Amino acid sequence: MSTYDVVIIGAGPAGLAVAYPLQEQGKRVAIIESDLWGGTCPNRGCDPKKMLMRGVEVKEAATAMLDSGIDGQVTIDWTKLMAHKRGYTEPVQTSTKQGLKEANIDTYSGAAAFVDPHTLMIGDQQITGEKIVIATGQRPAVIDIPGQEHLSSSTDFLDLDQLPQEIVFIGAGYITFELAVIAQAAGAQVHIIHHNQQPLKGFDQELVTALVAELSTQGIAFHLDTSPKALKKEADYYVLETDKGNFRADMVIGATGRIPNVETLQLERAHVEFDQHGVLVDTYLRTNQPHIYAIGDVLSKQLPKLTPVASFEAQHVVKVLAGKQEPIQYPLIPTLVFGHLKLARIGVSEKTIQKNTDQYSSEVIDLSTWYTYQRINDKQAKMTVVYDQAHNIAALTILSTLADELINTFVFVLGLDLTKDDLSRMIFAYPTPVSDLSSMI
Known part of the structure; x- marks a missing residue:
């Protein structure tokens, strides 16, 4: 041994x-x-x-x-x-x-x-x-319904030799959003089934609503407040039974957590x-x-x-x-939903903000009219900024094709407590997303 x-x-x-x-x-x-x-x-x-x-x-x-x-x-x-x-x-x-x-x-x-x-x-x-x-x-967790053995997972999707014509996703978390965007852009007809009215519940719901609206115009069908009841295999396709009717698909993916x-x-x-x-x-x-x-x-x-x-x-x-007995101290952790149109956030959790509404205020900034976003026709670009009682930034959520780049910039800004004055003493390459920073805080 x-x-x-x-x-x-x-x-x-x-x-x-x-x-x-x-x-x-x-x-x-x-x-x-x-x-x-x-x-x-x-x-x-x-x-x-x-x-x-x-x-x-x-x-x-x-x-x-x-x-x-x-x-x-x-x-x-x-x-x-x-x-x-x-x-x-x-x-x-x-x-x-x-x-x-x-x-x-x-x-x-x-x-x-x-x-x-x-x-x-x-x-x-x-x-x-x-x-x-x-x-x-x-x-991946497997939802407990009759016929659950017919469910596919994100693992199956990410190694498909051929893309199915019609795919149903159960669950509306970040995995579903990302894979659904890929499938729809590649030519599949996509349905998203979710048991309540709050997809992506960890993000600012106003921007989530805007993201859902945009993906709907692109062809993704959202079915909220819809609960799956059973999954059946019929010849070369599947039938998902729900409390709001049946869905026929070539592939049904369970994305109900891990x-x-x-x-x-x-x-x-x-x-x-x-x-x-x-x-x-x-x-x-x-x-x-x-x-x-x-x-x-x-x-x-x-x-x-x-x-x-x-x-x-x-x-x-x-x-x-190695002998250093210090408790772990987590820094700010950004979270991100990938897609062409991305959703990113950092800061105090949405759950905390909703439980303490008297301690926070917020504003939504329409970024679509700014040069950076006009240049690429990013017409959905916007940002929600949440302030604490001292008017410091407590959290922010970004909806944009550039959200992944911008959220990492805010990791530095918020993590190092940089102020507007601090940023005014820096010269950034222009025009770039980062050069907008001093106008955002």
């Missing part, structure tokens, strides 16, 4: 961000992966999704400039676009394992299960670790506490067993479960294992 200083369960971005620094410190490190080496993000998550989204961005940018100097219609060739995506994703597993091998980090393939607080079983192999880091991530990968770990044998949202940790990211840590999407937490957050947590655990 092999013994290690640190054993990491999960070879995604979080686990890898722990493994390499610890090995460089001279520790004997092992890492275990039961699925795809490299994790969800580069294999079947944010990275391949953004590769496919590039086709949408080019198509819609050209469409926005029709009658403004651009002629002709840009179309998406799904087969070639998917080949572009696979050109990135297919080498990920091999390159990940090769990198670990070259770093002299031992790798184990298979599902890890605790035998006791220090011992893990992987297949018929048993290893022990002085310290253990759980970084097993999440997977759940932590904890079942196979046998955490009870290690006496590690967890709940339905994931593994419970303290402010040092330690479980109730002080030698066992957990990071990334497997955590039970209110913060967004995003790849950069997981990597930030990994960096903190590395410091703790």
Whole structure:
């Protein structure tokens, strides 16, 4: 039985961000992966999704400039676009394992299960670790309806050889919005089914409404306050039964949230506490067993479960294992719904703002008339700014084709408490989105 200083369960971005620094410190490190080496993000998550989204961005940018100097219609060739995506994703597993091998980090393939607080079983192999880091991530939840075995997931969509003619998405979170935009732009007829009136509930609802309206004009059909009841397979198509009628489709995708990968770990044998949202940790990211840590999407937490957050947590655990006993302090975390028209926010949560309306005020700024957005015919561009009682920016939400660029700029502005005077002492390249900053705060 092999013994290690640190054993990491999960070879995604979080686990890898722990493994390499610890090995460089001279520790004997092992890492275990039961699925795809490299994790969800580069294999079947944010990275391949953004590769496919590039086709949408080019198509819609050209469409926005029709009658403004651009002629002709840009179309998406799904087969070639998917080949572009696979050109990135297919080498990920091999390159990940090769990198670990070259770093002299031992790798184990298979599902890890605790035998006791220090011992893990992987297949018929048993290893022990002085310290253990759980970084097993999440997977798509499956809605409990008759016929749920016929549901597809985001994983299936991101590797389609051919695009179905008609797709129904169940759920109206950011995954649905992003995949629906890709599918519709590539030529599919798209329906989104959601059980209440609040899609993207974590974002400013005025801008969400504007986004839904724009996507509706592009051809995506939204069916709010509609609950799925059953899914049936009929010959070469599916029928989704809901409380508002039936929907026929070539593919039905369940996008009703994600759940932590904890079942196979046998955490009870290690006496590690967890709940339905994931593994419970303290402010040092330690479980109730002080030698066992957990990071990334497997955590039970209110913060967004995003790849950069997981990597930030990994960096903190590395410091703790090196002897720096400081609680984790999270910085501002931007969240983003990708598309040609993007929705981004940063700051105090919408839930907090709605619960304390007397402490906040807000304004909506129409950006569509500003030069930056007129230049690219971004007619939907707008921004909601929320102020606290001292008139400092507490949160902001941006709806624009440039929202991804602009929100990262506000990470610096808000994270460093930059003022209008601070910005006035800087000269930015003009005309660019960043050169508008001093007029926005």
